[in-house]
Amino acid sequence: MKDIGLIGLAVMGQNLALNIARKKYSVSVFNRTPDRTQEFMKNKVKDEEIAAYYDIKSFVESLKKPRKIILMVKAGKPVDEMIQELLPYLDKGDLIIDGGNSYFKDTSRRINELKERGILYLGMGVSGGEAGALHGPSLMPGGSYDAYEMVKEILLKIAAQTEAGPCCTYVGNDSAGHFVKMVHNGIEYAIMQAIAEVYDVLRKVLKLSPEEIGEIFEKWNNGVLNSFLMEISYKIMKYKDKETGKYLVDLILDEAEQKGTGKWTSQTSLDLGIPTPSLNLAVEARTLSFFKEARVELSKKVTKTYPSIKVDKEKVINDLENALLFSVFVSFSQGLWLISEASKAFNYNIDLSEVLRIWKGGCIIRAKILDFLRDIIKENKENVNLLNSEKALSFLMDKIDSIKYITNLTKDFYLPTLVLNSSLDYFLSMIEENLPANLIQAQRDFFGAHTYRRIDKEGIFHTEWEAN
Template sequence: MKDIGLIGLGVMGRNLSLNIGNKGFSVAVFNMTSQKTKDFIENEVGKQDITGYYDIKSFVESLKKPRKILLMVKAGKPVDSVIEKLIPYLDEGDLIMDGGNTYYRDTTRRINELNEKKILYLGIGISGGEEGALNGPSLMPGGSKKAYDLVKDILIKIAAETESGPCCTYIGNDSAGHFVKMIHNGIEYGIMQAMSETYDILGKVLKLSADEIGDIFEKWNEGELNSFLMEISYKIMRHKDEETGKPTVELILDKAGQKGTGKWTVQTSIDMGIPAVSLNAALEGRVLSYFKEERLNLSKKVAKDYPKDLYDKDKIIGDLENSLLFSNLILFSQGLWVMSEGSKVNNFDIDISEVLKIWKGGCIIRSKMLDFMRAVIDEDKENVNLLNNKRVLEFLMTRLDSIKYITNIARNFYIPTLVHNSALDYFFSMIEGNLPANFIQAQRDFFGAHTYNRIDKGGIIFHTKWE
């Protein structure tokens, strides 16, 4: 009898199966397309105790009770479809886990539906891509503690490991795991957009080659910007297309795809009334990139008057590094604020410090900055957006002139810097005691009698007859 079953043999599913097998657990695998199962068993499975099954019934019957089944299928209706096929063969106390990028509210619904059948359910956020799945991802399981305890030993052993411990922890109640993975991806969108804007400035302002930009990224990766995304970026910049010999990155069409998690993060922040303007800007950056034809047409109609002055190369590179650090901290700040509010609203009981710890290894947004933020959170767990901390404010203020300089240069060269600009404006908004919202309230009261409060008469609502 097998320790665990896995359904869905795409790249992530195959690699997770091998990872589980490599850690000494026996695995039953199943895929809706039988040929995929056959190819996987014959071509990729070695000494691991992994067996392929070609119908749901025999797959389920091969598992030790209580059964533990991990779904690695496309989010949405495919998950519901697989669950429907499994239910007739499951017993009370069996466990289904969803390891896909599922919208957290769908996970809540499934938990409630399966709870009526006394079947356990975990929503597990998995980050790390195909390499992480094979060698150790960051795992974010959410659901009942009883469900987590059933599979805890397996999850901890297959997760990445850092000096702080395994990159897996019980995230919290209900759909907390998929909620945290959603926020992770929203932050990921932001960091990637900020890095792309940095790459754009290095190329268009300083006229650096792909190799030269790769050298800068590698140097940055040795310092405070050390991260998985920076590491892969300098490797990307140096990769050459075999056919043309040109940098591969320069041959890629500038239309960025997305699978929905960034959009869900922004929608959730809006629903909860938490400002996440830079996360939103990153999402809009991907949307804007998709309108390639419109952008090309307009680019031919607008004459651009570029600066004639020569810029100090070393200064721009140094200020770009600081601007990117500033932007990244703001992106994390906004994401953690949404996470904290979501935990309260949904009774997830998320320990943000623990989340930052398990993001240190395996996951896409692992970075040196996580230790700094974790220390800040541990000092004051109520500091939900990090900004109410002396060290955080010093970090941002020492880089403020850099990001102001960089965003001004970008404007002079007609380079859109959505994340860098929005990070700066967000910070300005958060440190401004008097925003012009009083003017908006006056307008609202004028045309709609929406009323307002006064600064000199607290607790009383006013309406003015403006004409």
């Protein structure tokens, strides 16, 4: 009898199965299309204790009771379909773990539906891509604590290991795990876009080659910006296409795809009323990129007058590093605020410091700056908005002139910087005592009698604006 079962042998499932087996647990695997299973068993499995099954019944019967089954299938309908296929063969007390990028509301629904049948269910965010799945991902399981206890030992062993412990923790109740993974991806979108905008300035304003940009990114990666995304970006810059000998990044079409987690983060932030403009604008930037044909046409119709002034290369590079740090900090700050608000709204009971700890290794947004964020959160656990900390304010104020300079410079050169701009504007909004929202309220009251409050007396007011 096998310790655990895994369904879905695409890139993530294959590597996760190998990871589990290499930690000396026996694994049964199943995939809807048998060819994929055969190929996996033939080409990837060596000495690992992995057994393949080609029908669900024998797959389930091969597992020790209470059974533990990880689903690594495409998010959405396939998860529901797999659950339906499994149900006839499962017993009360068995556990299903959905390791895909499922929408958190689907996970809540599944937890409740399965609870009625006595089946336990965990919604587990898995980050780190192919390499993470194999060598140690960041794992974000959520659901009932009883369910977590059943697989805790395995999860802690297969997760990435850092000096702060394994990158896995019980994230919280209900769909907390998938919620945290969704916001992780929202932050990921924002940081990726901020790096891309910085790259755009380096190539179009300073006219640097990919190799030179790679050198700068590599240097930054040795400092405060040290992170997985910075590391892969410098490696991408230096990579030459085998076929043409040219830098591959220059040959890639500028249309950025998306699978939905970034969009869900934005939609959820709007629903919960928590501002996450940097995360939202990163999604918009990908959407905008898809209008390639229109962009090409429009670019031919306008004349851009570039400034004649010569820019100071060293200053621009230095300010770009600070601007990127500013934007990365603000993106994390927005995402964490969203998580903490959701934790209250949905009774997740999430420990933000633990979330930051398990993002330190394995996952795509792992970064040196996480230690700084954890310090801020440790200061005051109730401080869900990081900006309330003196340390955060001085970190950002230290860099504000740089990001102001860079966002102005990019406009002189007609360059869009949706995430850098929105990070700065978010901060400026948060530190502004008087926003022009008084005029918005007056307009709403003018056309819709929506009423307004006053700063000089209590109460709700309406004015007949054209009565005089």
